Amino acid sequence: MSEPALFQSQHPKATCFSRSVSKLPLSTGLNSRDLERLETLIIERIKVKKGSALYRMGDPLRSLYAVRVGAFKTRMMSFDGCHQIIGFQVPGDMLGLEAISSGHYGCDALALEDSEVCSIHFLRLEKLSQDLPVLQHNLHKLMSHEIVRDLHMLFLTGNLNSNERLADFLLNLSQQLSTLGNSSTDFVLKMSRDDIASYLGLRLETICRCIAHLRNHALVEIVGRNVKILNIEGLRYLVAGHFESS
Incomplete structure (x- = not known):
């Protein structure tokens, strides 16, 4: 991850999801107390310049990212160096879910415009989800959504x-x-x-x-x-x- 690509806010959490953490897909069905616990996992707010990478394929998984402002594209690179776009993400979408199985990000996440994400500490999220079945269900639902999206693309290209x-x-x-x-x-x-x-x-x-x-x-x-x-x-x-x- 190149240093010039990312720069942190002066007040990481103050304007991140302080008034809209309930809009996160992870927060569906959580009560106010559990929403506060989820908000503590938001480590920082990160701005990503247009064309810069939030993370690169092969980087170790540390956080999942909720898109707050802007848009991203995710892409994979084949052994011969060819790039394939595998998705586009807009506000409300999560980035980094593909890394959960291997512990490493499986694609590049590049900003399509000046964008902003909230970084959610994954290990702490995983631990909290063990205490909150609703949160664990939401995380599984997001992962399932990624599978459904991939199946849709297979259908689309094949039919x-x-x-x-x-x-x-x-x-x-x-x-x-x-x-x-x-x-x-x-x-x-x-x-x-x-x-x-x-x-x-x-x-x-x-x-x-x-x-x-x-x-x-x-x-x-x-x-x-x-x-x-x-x-x-x-x-x-x-x-x-x-x-x-x-």
Whole structure:
């Protein structure tokens, strides 16, 4: 982890989740006393500059990270040096879950824009979860969510064509943004088209053709990184294989 990439807040916990620890996915179902115990595990608030790494593949697991502000991409590198994007994370998402099984982070976590995370001490979290069955359930649920996400990607790459993959990606992103209280139909992509292509297992030129296809069928308008979904039901029909062009 390069030193210039990260810099701590002057008051690590004061403005981290002091008033919103209950919004953490780990906190679902916890009472006020247990929420206070969970908050003690938040070691520091970390700012990560755009393009910098929060952690690198192979680094030892010390903390899990809750995204507070900004966005990240996670990527793996093959033995021949090729990179594969395996996910995108937005506020409310957790980073580092893949490290629990081996004790080492299994990917790089890179900031797509100037971002901020809260560092949660993993060993202390593990110990507290033994005392709080609800917290342990929430941790298991988050890990299960990662498995479901991976299974969805296997289905997506094995069963959907390129236009359907991009439509599915935009629908999922739309739903995430809506959950965060943002517009589900008018938003700015934080990731590049190269990143999207890598994530969907497509070539960049294929992504460009897909964007043109969605535009020509009045489903989505994408200019640069600005996205405007024109027909969200049409996108759903496209992913389901039932869309008929006029």
